[in-house]
Amino acid sequence: MGIVNRGFRGRRSQAGAETVPPGQYLVNDFPVLTAGPTPLVDLDAWDFTVVDETGAQAARWTWSEFRALPAEDITTDIHCVTKWSKLSTRWRGVSVDTLLDGIETSTEYVVAFAAGDYTTNLPLADVIDGQAWVTFAYDGIDLEAEHGGPARLLVPHLYLWKSAKWVRGLRLLDEDEPGFWESLGYHNYGDPWREQRYWGD
């Protein structure tokens, strides 16, 4: 049972509003939400690594090696836990399937790690089969630093904090391990359609 705010009508004429998850509203710009300063990333020192469940490095790419991998265009809606959603955003990136290709594992979890010790945890099943990418371009141009450039994870079916900015690699884990926001009150899984914003949702 909720309460009714007399006189409140809201803005329901938004085009496309029927396609956003509960509690979200549409924006046309691209808000930035980051917990600290925007890091400056040196491409010469950049690498992307996959670490297996034993802690061993299973794969590594320098920036030029990463950019030589097959890339694809992605057009998708994105949903931030702070309530905004943006429709039909255009990205270009390397599928996580490509990055995990040839790596034998029986683990069920993965942690994405990024600049500034940021981490976010995901079930492995949520980043494979064409559901996640390491992106390097947004709307036709190189991904800007404030949006996570040079490279950002994109897992659009979960709230956007799972799409780690300045991502540097994936660590495979036998046991789930809550990441940065997941340890600070935000939901462990983060499905926008089930409105899993916070602990207990």
Add this chain to the structure above:
Amino acid sequence: MRWSVATVAETVPQSAEVVSLYLDVVDWPGHLAGQHVDVRLTAQDGYSAQRSYSIASPPGAERLELTVARLDDGEVSPYLTTDLDVGDQLEVRGPIGGYFVWDAADTRPVLLVGGGLGVVPLMAMLRLHAALNHDGAMRLVYSTRTRRQILYRDEFDRLDSERRAVTVTLTRDDDPDWSGRLGRVNRQLLCEAGWSPDVEPRCFVCGPTPFVEAVANALVALGHKPDNIKAERFGPTAGD
């Protein structure tokens, strides 16, 4: 996290566009300085909209204070700032956010840098500092456009003390009577009104995205460690 019913106990205009709402919340679990809440408004036909607002009241305050700016094309803020009356009810849930918080057990110097409405969560920190008569030193650098848009001005006069310094700078000089600082928050102002990186202050920066980007970058350039800088950004739409 469940929704609670909040009753409006008082509304206080802070400027032409900004209103503080003082709420009585049933079973409020308490919060930390810097956290925010989600507010949900529901129309008669069941349509609802949610937004997040920073908490201005310090932990332990009798009432939850949210300070909201009216955005004319906003969906929720016009209702909160104009339509809401004392005695009205709305739904809130929180507190939310465990990172942009000042831990009063930490005795290191603190630098708060707020742009516009970004001063709101910093007020919770400043007020907590005062309520505890805290031994550490806290400095607030607050930028707003015009003198009339300074929020909490009278309270700054009361809070300003040996261990709490408040510096206000106006980015648009429209008032000949203003004898304080003018111009944007830049490295020079952060040097003069902030702290040396040598004392490793905890820095909290809150405001619109371009403000936070500029201030956080300036702090890093001055030698502050990125780990010591916590930021809260709101976009043109995100504060709606």
